[in-house]
Amino acid sequence: MRLAVRDRRARPLRDLRISVTDRCNFRCGYCMPREAFGADHAFLPRSELLSYEELGRLVRVFADLGVSKIRLTGGEPLLRRDLEVLVSLVASTPGISDVALTTNGSLLAGRAQRLRGAGLRRVAVSLDSLDPTVFAAMGDTRVPLSQVLDGIAAAAEAGLAPVNLNAVLRRGMNEAGLLDLVEFARDGGYVLRFIEYMDVGNTNGWDRSEVVTSAEVLDRVAAVHPVEPLAAGRPGTVAQRWRYLDGRGELGLVSSVSMPFCGTCTRARLTAIGELYTCLFATHGRDLRGLLRGGVDDEALHDAIAAIWRARDDRYSELRGLGTADLPKPEMSYLGG
Numbered sequence: 149m150r151l152a153v154r155d156r157r158a159r160p161l162r163d164l165r166i167s168v169t170d171r172c173n174f175r176c177g178y179c180m181p182r183e184a185f186g187a188d189h190a191f192l193p194r195s196e197l198l199s200y201e202e203l204g205r206l207v208r209v210f211a212d213l214g215v216s217k218i219r220l221t222g223g224e225p226l227l228r229r230d231l232e233v234l235v236s237l238v239a240s241t242p243g244i245s246d247v248a249l250t251t252n253g254s255l256l257a258g259r260a261q262r263l264r265g266a267g268l269r270r271v272a273v274s275l276d277s278l279d280p281t282v283f284a285a286m287g288d289t290r291v292p293l294s295q296v297l298d299g300i301a302a303a304a305e306a307g308l309a310p311v312n313l314n315a316v317l318r319r320g321m322n323e324a325g326l327l328d329l330v331e332f333a334r335d336g337g338y339v340l341r342f343i344e345y346m347d348v349g350n351t352n353g354w355d356r357s358e359v360v361t362s363a364e365v366l367d368r369v370a371a372v373h374p375v376e377p378l379a380a381g382r383p384g385t386v387a388q389r390w391r392y393l394d395g396r397g398e399l400g401l402v403s404s405v406s407m408p409f410c411g412t413c414t415r416a417r418l419t420a421i422g423e424l425y426t427c428l429f430a431t432h433g434r435d436l437r438g439l440l441r442g443g444v445d446d447e448a449l450h451d452a453i454a455a456i457w458r459a460r461d462d463r464y465s466e467l468r469g470l471g472t473a474d475l476p477k478p479e480m481s482y483l484g485g
Contacts, residue, residue, distance in 0.1 A: 152214025153453075155426075155460035162414035164215045166203060168231065169223040169420050170482045174252050175288035176276075178316055178345055182288050197420045200230075202440050204237035206418065209449045211243035213457070215416075219248040223420075223482075226255040232266040239267025248272065250314070254291045256299030260306040271303045272312035272341075277322045278332055286322055300338070310397075313340045317360040326360075330369055334396045341387050341400035347429075362388065362401035369399060386413075408465030416457065417483055424453065425483055427462035 152160035170192050175182040198206075207218060218238050225231060239247045246269055253273040260271075275296060276286040283293045303311045313333055317323045326342065333340035342365045345358055369375065369390075378389035378398060386409055387400035403409070417425040422437030434456050439449055 153457045155457055157411070157461065157463070159412070159460070160414055161210070161214050161416060161457050163217045163219070163416070164207070164210050165219045165221050165415060165417045166207075167221050167223060167418065167420045167483060168203075168225045168228040168234065169197065171227050172222060172224040172252070173227065173254060173289065173291065174224070176274075176286060176316075177288065178318065192420055198422045198437060198440070200234045200237060202422070202437070203234060203418075204241070205440065205446070206422075206436065206449070207238050207241050207244065209446055209453060210416075211241050212446075212450060213454060216243060217246040217248070218244055219250060221250045224252055224255070225249060226251055226259060232259075232262050235263055235266040235268050239269075246270070250274070251299075252287070252291075253296035253299035253303075254289075257295070257302040260299070260302040260308060264306040264308055268308060270312065271308045272314050273300050273303070274316075275300070275313045275329065276315050276317075277325050278328045279322075279325055282322050282325060286318075300336070304337070309337070311336075311338045312400075313338050314343055315340065316343045316345055317365070318345050319358045319360050321358075323360045326365060326368060327372060330373065330399070333399075334373070334392065337397065339398055339400060341402055343402040344405045346404050356405070359405050361406040362403040363406065365401060366390070375399060404465050408463075410463035410465050413462075419483060424456055426456065426460040428483065429465070430462060 152162060154160050172180055174180070175185060207215075220231070220234065220238075222228075228234075235247060235249075238244055247267055248270040249263065249268055250272045251274070253275070256271070256273065263271075273296065277283045278293070280293045284290070300311055300313070303309075313329070315322075315326070315329055317326060329340055332338070342362065344360070344362060366375070374393045375390040376393060378391045380389065386404075387402050390399045390401070392398065413427075417428065418436070419425070419433060422435065422440065423433030424436050425433040436449070436453070439452060
């Protein structure tokens with residue numbers, strides 16, 4: 149493996165998030181509000197999606213540039229047929245040491261064992277509430293909460309442990325139940341991460357007043373279960389980690405709004421049609437599919453990706469509010485959060 153390529157702020161390329169589909173069976177208001185993604189929404193044609201073979205080739209090139217961690221996202225990635233095939237391709241790539249999946253959990257119960265067998269190491273399940281009514285409202289879905297909870301249990305049983313639970317808090321919607329999520333995670337041996345509500349895309353109606361900051365979450369949790377800080381697990385980790393003093397697990401806080409971590413961001417993102425984005429809030433991506441299907445060799449792909457990363461200067465979260473509100477940004481469901 150070659151040395152990791154670095155951007156203009158000396159940040160190495162270590163992590164790649166791959167969106168395998170822009171489709172989802174939920175309509176979470178902070179990601180895919182039904183008003184913008186209704187029954188007549190034109191999703192990406194399946195013929196335009198990168199094949200697993202094309203994705204596997206790109207992963208090999210990214211690994212040669214220093215990437216060691218791959219996360220498969222969407223949309224809802226388990227809507228992509230035979231995802232285990234891609235997991236196996238990625239997991240067997242020299243240099244890739246960690247293959248993870250982010251999912252809403254609705255299809256996980258019947259797939260967890262096969263995914264683990266294919267080489268998946270970790271899974272993160274979105275879980276915004278344990279109240280069935282609030283859960284349905286947050287996800288704007290008819291999928292019952294019990295189906296997601298079954299998926300979480302199946303993932304743990306399959307050895308995808310500890311299972312990460314991701315909760316986005318919106319003031320006035322679900323923050324009242326944050327301690328219920330804490331107790332559920334502690335009892336089940338899961339790692340809970342609270343994520344500040346972010347202004348991803350242009351359709352979610354983001355309002356800073358709805359952000360429940362990590363500091364507020366920490367105060368509420370620590371008042372019930374005292375915690376102490378933990379060191380970051382690896383360079384580029386975005387969550388601040390806290391350990392419960394009674395030894396029953398840990399808590400993560402992702403503070404993109406209140407405490408930006410642009411300076412240590414090592415992530416690139418690849419859309420389902422092969423556009424490379426160097427920031428979750430980037431205004432445009434760079435086409436890699438055209439290179440793939442245009443017949444270039446791996447060396448040319450390597451050089452193109454390296455050049456894109458070396459030119460990277462993104463730090464949106466540090467600049468948030470300084471003339472950024474009206475910038476066109478891709479939706480999270482398209483880019484893969």
